[in-house]
Structures are given as structure tokens and as C-alpha cells.
Amino acid sequence: xxxxxxxxxxxxxxxxxxxxxxxxxxxxxxxxxxxxxxxxxxxxxxxxxxxxxxxxxxxxxxxxxxxxxxxxxxxxxxxxxxxxxxxxxxxxxxxxxxxxxxxxxxxxxxxxxxxxxxxxxxxxxxxxxxxxxxxxxxxxxxxxxxxxxxxxxxxxxxxxxxxxxxxxxxxxxxxxxxxxxxxxxxxxxxxxxxxxxxxxxxxxxxxxxxxxxxxxxxxxxxxxxxxxxxxxxxxx
Amino acid sequence: xxxxxxxxxxxxxxxxxxxxxxxxxxxxxxxxxxxxxxxxxxxxxxxxxxxxxxxxxxxxxxxxxxxxxxxxxxxxxxxxxxxxxxxxxxxxxxxxxxxxxxxxxxxxxxxxxxxxxxxxxxxxxxxxxxxxxxxxxxxxxxxxxxxxxxxxxxxxxxxxxxxxxxxxxxxxxxxxxxxxxxxxxxxxxxxxxxxxxxxxxxxxxxxxxxxxxxxxxxxxxxxxxxxx
Numbered sequence: 001x002x003x004x005x006x007x008x009x010x011x012x013x014x015x016x017x018x019x020x021x022x023x024x025x026x027x028x029x030x031x032x033x034x035x036x037x038x039x040x041x042x043x044x045x046x047x048x049x050x051x052x053x054x055x056x057x058x059x060x061x062x063x064x065x066x067x068x069x070x071x072x073x074x075x076x077x078x079x080x081x082x083x084x085x086x087x088x089x090x091x092x093x094x095x096x097x098x099x100x101x102x103x104x105x106x107x108x109x110x111x112x113x114x115x116x117x118x119x120x121x122x123x124x125x126x127x128x129x130x131x132x133x134x135x136x137x138x139x140x141x142x143x144x145x146x147x148x149x150x151x152x153x154x155x156x157x158x159x160x161x162x163x164x165x166x167x168x169x170x171x172x173x174x175x176x177x178x179x180x181x182x183x184x185x186x187x188x189x190x191x192x193x194x195x196x197x198x199x200x201x202x203x204x205x206x207x208x209x210x211x212x213x214x215x216x217x218x219x220x221x222x223x224x225x226x227x228x229x230x231x232x233x234x235x236x
Numbered sequence: 237x238x239x240x241x242x243x244x245x246x247x248x249x250x251x252x253x254x255x256x257x258x259x260x261x262x263x264x265x266x267x268x269x270x271x272x273x274x275x276x277x278x279x280x281x282x283x284x285x286x287x288x289x290x291x292x293x294x295x296x297x298x299x300x301x302x303x304x305x306x307x308x309x310x311x312x313x314x315x316x317x318x319x320x321x322x323x324x325x326x327x328x329x330x331x332x333x334x335x336x337x338x339x340x341x342x343x344x345x346x347x348x349x350x351x352x353x354x355x356x357x358x359x360x361x362x363x364x365x366x367x368x369x370x371x372x373x374x375x376x377x378x379x380x381x382x383x384x385x386x387x388x389x390x391x392x393x394x395x396x397x398x399x400x401x402x403x404x405x406x407x408x409x410x411x412x413x414x415x416x417x418x419x420x421x422x423x424x425x426x427x428x429x430x431x432x433x434x435x436x437x438x439x440x441x442x443x444x445x446x447x448x449x450x451x452x453x454x455x456x457x458x459x460x461x462x463x464x
Contacts, residue, residue, distance in 0.1 A: 017453040025425045026363035030371070052350070053461045055406040057363065058356030060425055062285075066313030067320060069330060074308055077334055078301060081341055142399070144371040 011043050013183070020046060024053035030145035031215030035191065036170040037119035038213055042189040059217065071084060072079035108152070113209060114176040125152065134159045136168030140213070150215040155179070157209055161202040169217040170194050172202070196232050262434045276455055283310055285403060288354035289347075296344035307354075308337050333371060336362045353403040370453065402460075409459030417452035420422035424449070 015023075015036055022028045039138045040047050100173060106115060108128045124141040131137050134156025144147050152175075155161055161172070172192040179186050179204040186192055194200060204210040285290070288310060294303040312333050320330035339361045347357050408419065416438065423437060434440040 008332070016450075017457060018449050021424050023361075026367045027424070049457070052402070052406065052457075054352065055403050056410065056421065056456070057359035057425060058403065059410055059423065060351055061311070061314055061318050061359045061409045064314040064317040064320065064321070065435060067329070069312050069316060069333065070407040073330065073334060074305065076336060078305075078307070081301070081304070084342065113367055131316040144368065183255045231243060 009044070011189045013186055013192060014043065014230075015039055015046055015171070015191055015193055017049065020049050024050045025057060029215075029217050030142045030148035030167055031150040032171050032217050033172050034119060034123065034140070034142055034148075034150050034214045037215055038117040038173050038175075039171075039189075041117045052092050070220075072188060083140060110211065111176050111209075117175070120213065123150075128154060131162075133207075135159045135162065148215075150213060152213055153210075153212045155204045155210050157204055157206050159204050161204070161212070168195060172213050173213045175211045175213060177208050178205045179210050179212070180205055285353050285400065287354070289349050292340065292344050292347045292354055292357070293349070295341060296347060299341075303339075304341055307340065311330055311340070311355075311358055312337050314343075315358070318362060319366065323426070324366070326419055329371070332362070332365055335365050339365065352399060355393075356403060403461060409456055412459060413452065413455060416448070417455055420449055421456060422451040 017030065019032070019036065028036065036046075040050060074206040087165055090225065107121075107125050110116065120140070122143060124143075126139040126141075127132075128136040128138050136154040138152040139152075140150040140152060142150065157177075170193070172186075172194075174186045174188050174190050176188055179202045181192070181199065183192070185205070186202075192200075192202065283306065288307065291303040291307040294300045295307070315336050316329045316459055320326060321330050324332065336358065336453035343361070345352075352355075352360070410421065413421065421439060435445045438445075440448070
């Protein structure tokens with residue numbers, strides 16, 4: 001793989017088709033869906049797959065057997081439309097990062113080279129909390145889905161990512177720095193997707209700290225020593 | 237009647253004609269003033285994909301209620317069906333179908349035929365509304381579209397055609413899946429807990445479902461990639 005990490009085509013760890021399909025169908029819980037959104041911002045290949053799966057949804061919609069609507073449903077909707085201000089449909093979700101200052105709190109400090117993904121800007125991100133030597137975390141609250149359990153991890157060079165229980169989908173997107181596990185090296189833009197079938201031991205590479213966005217599906221995050229430290233800050 | 241109009245449009249698949257610039261609406265798709273559209277039953281006719289896309293462009297260009305009515309007659313009953321099959325109660329399904337169509341009206345200017353066909357675009361609106369409903373807050377979903385694939389530019393008729401081809405290819409791919417693979421794809425869209433539900437509905441052990449889902453998706457992807 002090319003070492004030019006700034007180029008999107010250099011992304012070497014992607015999200016599986018099964019998870020992208022769940023994302024496209026709207027079946028992924030908010031936390032993992034946020035990680036997928038962040039990954040998609042930098043990954044044209046996964047974006048193309050999601051677009052294809054959405055087209056499948058469009059085909060299924062077009063083929064769906066029509067259900068009878070209430071007799072006055074169209075008339076009621078046209079009346080609501082009449083109540084709308086004339087024309088000028090505002091581009092509701094164009095460039096949310098610039099036009100919607102949704103953060104009530106300032107983002108925690110990030111290294112200068114970290115470009116905060118716009119999906120993350122739409123969230124409320126807590127301050128960095130010290131979790132142990134070389135380890136900090138920050139809670140990410142997704143609008144409309146409080147306690148959905150996405151967190152940012154900031155781990156020092158050479159340290160392991162905190163041990164956690166698998167049992168469901170876990171997504172870890174690298175925002176800054178890099179880590180390695182049995183599957184290879186993960187750099188900014190890469191995502192690690194694991195589940196109960198995967199046993200891996202990610203370790204931050206020696207040349208600098210690593211910032212990741214992490215989300216798990218299911219009710220369990222870090223356990224053991226780290227669990228006692230982290231759980232108070234993550235609601236499940 | 238709609239069908240003949242739609243055929244005429246798709247018959248002359250000149251992109252510039254089929255998808256004119258906004259502000260130059262395709263009047264051939266809009267009924268003459270005073271035409272009694274109510275005489276057209278919801279599913280007597282099924283507009284073609286380009287015709288449906290065109291309705292949205294006309295809505296965007298001139299807030300055309302006639303085009304909206306046609307679009308509504310096609311999609312509202314199908315949206316209700318879609319929501320019902322995904323497990324929502326009938327009154328909720330109808331309400332979300334209404335909300336989806338309202339968003340279609342309000343966001344018509346955001347519809348980009350270079351990116352998606354009408355059904356796909358409306359599907360994503362419906363999906364996001366369902367997510368919002370399930371989250372019990374009317375807050376926009378995490379941004380997942382409007383990402384620039386390329387620098388913005390003038391409408392690219394070639395891109396529109398490529399998108400139309402992809403949509404057609406998807407439909408073809410769906411039809412060439414095996415019965416079980418098609419069922420897996422359907423259940424992925426309509427089942428609340430895909431793997432568990434698929435296992436139950438297909439009567440296969442949960443343990444084998446994941447590999448079958450992988451296979452079904454691999455096949456679907458292979459079919460979709462056929463062009464590349």
C-alpha cells in the first residue's frame with residue numbers, strides 16, 4: 001500500500017459489507033453508525049458501497065407492494081405544504097460543520113494535524129479525562145442518541161489499547177497516529193472492525209500517540225481494571 | 237397516460253433532454269392545467285425511473301404540486317408498506333410516509349440525479365426519518381450524505397446516466413440472486429435484528445447466518461461491480 005496517507009485510496013482497512021449494509025439500511029446503532037460516518041468521510045470505496053446498498057433500498061422501495069393510505073392523506077399533506085413558506089427550500093444538511101455550530105462545549109484539544117471529521121463535529125465531545133498512564137478518553141454524545149457509547153481514546157506510544165470484551169461489533173477508527181495488531185497497521189482513515197470471532201491485541205506504534213474513535217454494539221465496553229476506570233464515564 | 241409520457245421520455249434517453257437544468261422544467265411531464273389527476277388511481281400506472289426523477293426536479297424548480305401529486309401517488313403507499321414491513325405500527329407507518337413525502341417536497345432542491353435515482357433518494361430520507369423516530373427526537377441524523385465525491389460543477393449528464401445505469405444494475409442484480417440470498421437482502425432491510433431474524437425466518441442456525449450473509453453480499457457486490 002502506498003505510504004501517502006493523505007490520499008484516500010491509501011486506506012487499507014475498511015468496514016465489512018455486512019456492516020455497511022446495516023448502516024445503509026439504518027439498522028446500525030448510533031455509536032457504530034457514527035464511526036461508519038466518520039470512516040465514510042475519508043473513504044470513497046466504502047462510500048460507493050453504501051451508495052450501492054442504498055440503491056438496493058431504492059429498488060426495494062419501488063417494488064414494495066402499495067399500502068392504502070388514508071383517503072384524505074394527500075389532501076392533508078398538500079394543506080401542510082400550503083402552510084410552508086413559499087419556495088426557498090433551505091439546504092438543511094448542507095455543510096453542517098460550517099453552518100451549524102452544534103457544539104455546546106468546545107472540542108477537546110487535538111493535535112494540530114488532526115482534521116476533525118464533520119460527523120464528529122455534530123456531536124458533543126467531552127474533555128479529555130485521564131484514565132491511566134498514557135491513556136485518556138473523552139465521551140462522545142450523539143445528537144438524539146444520548147449514551148450511545150462512542151468514545152475517543154488517546155493512547156500514548158507503545159501502549160496497548162485498553163482491553164475490552166468482544167461479543168458484538170466493535171469499530172475503531174484512527175483519527176491521528178497509528179496502532180498495529182495481528183491484522184496489520186492502522187493509520188488515519190483506517191478502521192478496525194472486530195467481533196467475538198476476532199482476538200486481537202492492538203498496540204499504539206512507537207512514534208507517537210494515537211487518537212481513535214471507538215464504538216461498540218451492545219452493552220459492554222472495557223472491563224477488568226480499565227473497566228472500573230472507564231465505566232463511570234460511559235453510560236450503557 | 238402517465239406511462240406513455242414516461243416512455244416517451246425514456247425513449248429519447250438524451251441526458252440533456254431527460255434531465256434539463258433546473259429552471260427549465262420538463263413541461264411534457266406536467267399535466268395541463270385543470271387536468272383531473274384524481275382520476276388516476278395510485279397504481280394503475282407506474283412511472284418510469286426517469287419520470288420519477290423528473291417529478292422531483294420539477295418540484296424543485298417550481299414547487300409544482302401536480303408533479304408532487306404524481307410522485308406522492310407512487311411513493312406514499314410504498315413508503316407506508318416499507319415502514320410496515322420494517323415493523324412499525326400502521327399509524328406510525330402512515331405518519332412516517334407522510335413525513336417522508338413532506339421532506340421530499342421541502343428538500344427537492346437537494347435531489348441530485350447524479351448521485352441517486354428518485355427511489356434511492358427517497359429511501360434515504362425514509363431511512364433517516366425512521367432512525368430519528370426510533371431515537372425519539374426530531375434531530376437530524378448524523379450527516380451521511382452530501383459528501384463531496386468530486387468538486388461541485390455543472391450538472392453532468394454523463395454522471396446522471398451512470399447513476400441511472402447503476403440503479404438499473406441494482407435491480408437486475410436483485411433479480412439474479414438466489415431465493416435465499418434475496419431473502420437475506422430483504423431481511424437485512426426489514427428485519428430489526430438481521431442475523432437473529434434471518435436465522436429464525438430461514439430456519440437455519442444463527443451460527444451459519446453470518447457466513448451466508450457474507451456470501452449473499454459478496455454475490456450482490458459482484459453483480460453490482462459487473463460494470464467496473
